[in-house]
């Protein structure tokens with residue numbers, strides 16, 4: 001069994017993908033061009049924002065955001081303690097200080113109450129200026145943006161959405177309007193790394209915003225700080241971060257399948273797991289009311305870390321791959337050991353790191369595969 005079965009997906013989409021790739025090569029149009037433009041237009045429309053600017057990967061996407069918002073030395077950027085490294089790596093690389101916020105036990109996402117507590121502590125105990133929150137749509141579920149937005153407004157901070165795992169997720173508002181992931185930040189980002197909900201065949205990423213000026217700035221920053229007139233008129237320091245045309249060509253095919261059935265299918269797989277694993281002593285992932293997940297991961301919690309170790313070993317023996325996302329709080333990564341400015345105890349993150357286990361999930365997983373994995377888990381835990 002595959003953890004995320006990209007081979008199966010390729011079998012289904014092969015004809016269209018091969019055709020698109022061949023076209024890019026025969027046109028010898030490898031950088032920019034119509035596929036990139038078409039993809040950006042389609043994704044902006046789907047997400048419901050004015051601008052989508054593609055780039056080389058999800059990490060660059062966050063870095064470009066921070067450059068556009070002029071976040072750097074002296075600034076405090078609040079990030080969840082339980083996420084992939086990039087979320088905190090980018091602000092640190094920009095010279096700002098990431099402050100690590102505890103997450104919620106049930107959704108794995110940044111805890112708004114802990115966020116307020118951490119902001120107040122930073123204001124009280126340091127000279128850093130609270131500048132931005134980077135909220136993450138962890139494992140596919142959007143963070144609690146209404147609440148987080150209120151906090152950002154109160155402290156006059158930017159809200160950045162790291163939607164690397166969240167593309168396709170959404171929140172239904174009180175008046176029944178669907179707001180999609182990558183539309184919640186002042187600027188939002190995503191990644192097309194192959195294993196993400198919408199993945200390409202290499203590295204890729206995108207940035208989303210409703211702000212015309214910021215969009216222009218991002219287009220400039222991602223191509224060597226070019227002016228709107230010419231690539232060779234460089235008016236600011238930027239970087240070289242473009243989405244390859246071949247990747248855009250692949251993504252156009254994959255996005256169509258994603259939108260037409262994959263997103264719905266992966267939600268069914270998650271539902272089957274949740275039903276199968278009911279009342280087993282295993283905690284299944286919780287999705288907030290009115291929220292829709294893109295299911296980048298299906299992550300269960302075992303009662304303790306010993307249980308997890310035994311379960312993972314047992315499943316491996318049975319040919320079932322599992323992953324631990326994440327087994328270390330970000331603030332405990334060696335890379336950050338010299339930049340921790342305040343004492344914080346993120347007890348929820350600590351506990352999760354010892355108990356989480358992500359199971360195989362992807363849109364092409366069959367009901368019988370879900371049953372098989374679930375039965376093995378039940379037989380081990382029960």
Ligand SMILES: *Cc1c(COP(=O)(O)O)cnc(C)c1O
Nearest residue numbers: 057058059084086164165191193
């Ligand atoms: C994957 C990921 C990124 C980085 O994306 P890349 O395309 O691999 O650079 C950033 N944030 C989160 C939460 C991720 O999962």
